[in-house]
Each structure stands twice: as C-alpha cells, then as structure tokens.
Amino acid sequence: MLELVNINTYYGPSHVLQNVSFEVKKGEIVCLLGANAAGKTTTMKTIFGLVRPKSGSVLFEEKPIERTLTGDIVKSGMALVPEARRIFPRMSVLENLELGAYTRRNRVEVREDMERVCQIFPRVRDRLKQVAGTMSGGEQQMLAMARALMSRPRMLCMDEPSMGLSPMLVETVFDTILRIREEGVTIFLVEQNASMALSLADRGYVLQTGKIVLSDSAKNLLTNDLVRQAYLGGE
Template structure:
C-alpha cells in the first residue's frame, strides 16, 4: 500500500535519510523505531511532501507521490497525526475537526463521520465547543487522531502519538489505534515507546542515524538482542 524505495533526504548539505526503504501492506500496523534524531520524523515529513526527498521514490496505492503537493497526498487517502499533536490551539474542537475534513465536499458525509469519531472519542463529543488549547495533552492527542480520520483516509500515519502522555493515557491511545485498525485503516506508526509499539504492530523497522538497520515481524523484534538492549532496557 505504501512503499519507500531508496529515499535520501537532506536538510541543506546535511543528509538525514540514507537509502531508506520500507513498505506497509494493507491492513497492517507497521512501526518505525529509533532514538531521538534517528530520522523518524523526517521520514514522515518526506512521505507527506513537507520535506522533499533528493532521490528515491514513494509509492502509495500504486501511484507515485514523491513530488506531489501535501494536499494532493492527503486527498489520495493518507492522513497524518503529527508529532506534538499540532492542534489549532485558538480554535474550538469542532473547528479543528472541520479542518481535518477540508478536502471533503459533502456536508452530510462530514456530519455522519463526525458522529462516528465522537463515538470513538467520547471526550471529543463532550468538548466540541471548547477551545482546543485548553484541553489536556491526552485530549489533544485524541483530537489530532480524530481530525486525521475526518479526511476519510485509507492509511493513517502517526508520529510519536504517546509522547508526553501519562501511562494511563498511553494505554488509551494504543487501544484506540487498535480500534482504528479494526475499522479497516492501515497504520504506519513512528514511536519511541518500542515495547508498546511492538506489542501492537505486525511488523517493524529500526532506524539508526538515517539508515534502516533492522526489519522483521514485531514478535521477532521484541526478542532481538539489539532492540532489547537499545530500546527495551535489556528487559
């Protein structure tokens, strides 16, 4: 469904991604693991055209999106839950959700989908008129996920969804990710919380200093010595 082939991405003269290749198949949860500054967020930004790959290709649903504009990529069925939530803090919850549906034309469909995401995220339903910036970090994460779903994506890409959240809220976020998958969405997940991500995912990749150094089933990665030492505390 999504395939990156030999992606090389730079910030000015500095190369961040080096021949990154990975794929996500329909219906999977695939995670990308790595330490800070490994290039995980740059990978996500490159997929969405926020940073341009200098070479390589990105194929989504058999279409080359390597040079497409970000709005065209979103319209093709990819949605992003960005690192740090990035909600519109001065807008209401409902206005944030409407921004998620900006590529949509049918008001009736939006209303139906809004009701559905409010079922998935009950706290969102209670706070539609609340200013988003006054919500807790966990509530803002739920809003960011709900906003992404309102573009009606076939694949949802999530960048560090557990960052800065309490352990209880992290559990809630990962339970919600499973529910989203059960509703037919494919999920590409960038995470530092390797233990939680690998328990959730079907497969995973490990990124170190801009290079993919491991790829395997999530079950195998959980028992891999390198992963255990680097990301699971040797547990």
C-alpha cells in the same frame, strides 16, 4: 499500500535519510522505531511532501507521490497525526474537526464521520465547544487523531502519538489505534515507545542515524537483542 524505495533526504549538506526502503501492506500496523535524531520525523515529512527527497521514490497504492503537494496526498487517502499533536489551540474542538475534512465536499458524509469519530473518542464529543488549547495533553492527542480521521483516510500515519503522555493515557491511545485498524484503516506508526508499539504492530523497522538497520515481525523484534538493549532496557 505505502512503499519507500531508496529514499535519500538532505537538510542542506546533511544526509539525513540514507537509502531508506520499507513497505506497509494494506490492513497492517507497521512501526518505525528509532532514537532521537534517527530520522523518524524526517521520514514522515518526506512521505507527506513536507520535505522533498533528493532521490528515491515514495509510492502510495503503487502511485509515486514524492513530488505531490501535501494537500493532494491527503486527498488521495492518507492522513497524518503530527508529532506534538499540532492542533489549532485557539479554535474550538469542533472547528479543529471540521478542518480535518477541508478537502471533502459531501457534507452528509462529513456529518456521518463527525458522529463516527465522536463515538470513537467520547472525550472529544464532550468538548466540542471547548477551546482546543485548554484541553489536557491526552485529550489533545485524541483530537489530533479524530481530526485526521475526518479526512476519511485509508491509511493513517502517526508521529510519536505517545509523546508526553502518562502511561495510562498511552495505553488508551494505543487501544484506540487498534480500534481504528479494526475499522479498516492501515496504520504507519513512528514511535520511541518500542514496547507499546511492538505490542500492537504486525511488523517493524529500526532506523539508526538515517538508515534502516533491522526489519522483522513485531514479535521477533520484541525479543531481538539489539532492540532490547537499545529500546526496551534489556541487558
């Protein structure tokens, strides 16, 4: 469904992503693991056209999108839950959700999806009239996920969804990710919380200083010595 082929992305003279290649198949949850400054967020920005690669290809459903505008990428069926949530804090929860559907014209289907995301995220339903910036961090994360689903994506990309959340809220977020996958949405997950990410993913990749250094099933990565030492606190 999503494939990166030999992606090289620069910030000025800095070679941030170096021949990065990976794939996400339809129906999978795939995680990209890496420490701070490994290039994870740059990978996500490259996928969504926020940063242009100098070379290489980004394919969504076998179509190249590396030169496509971000809005058109969303229209094609891919949505982003950005790092640090990036909700619109001065707008209401309802207005945030409506902005998630800005590319859509069928208002009946939009209302149906509004009801669907409110069923998935009951805390969001309870706060539709509330100013979004007054919500807790966990509630804002739920809103960011619900807003992304309002575009009716076939693939959902999430950048550090556990960042800044308590362990209990992290578990809630990851349980919700599984529910979203059960509804037929493919998920690509960028995470530092390797233990939680690998516990629900099908496969994973490890990114170090801009290079993919390891790829395997999530089960095998959980027991891999490199992953355990670097991300799981193993000896």
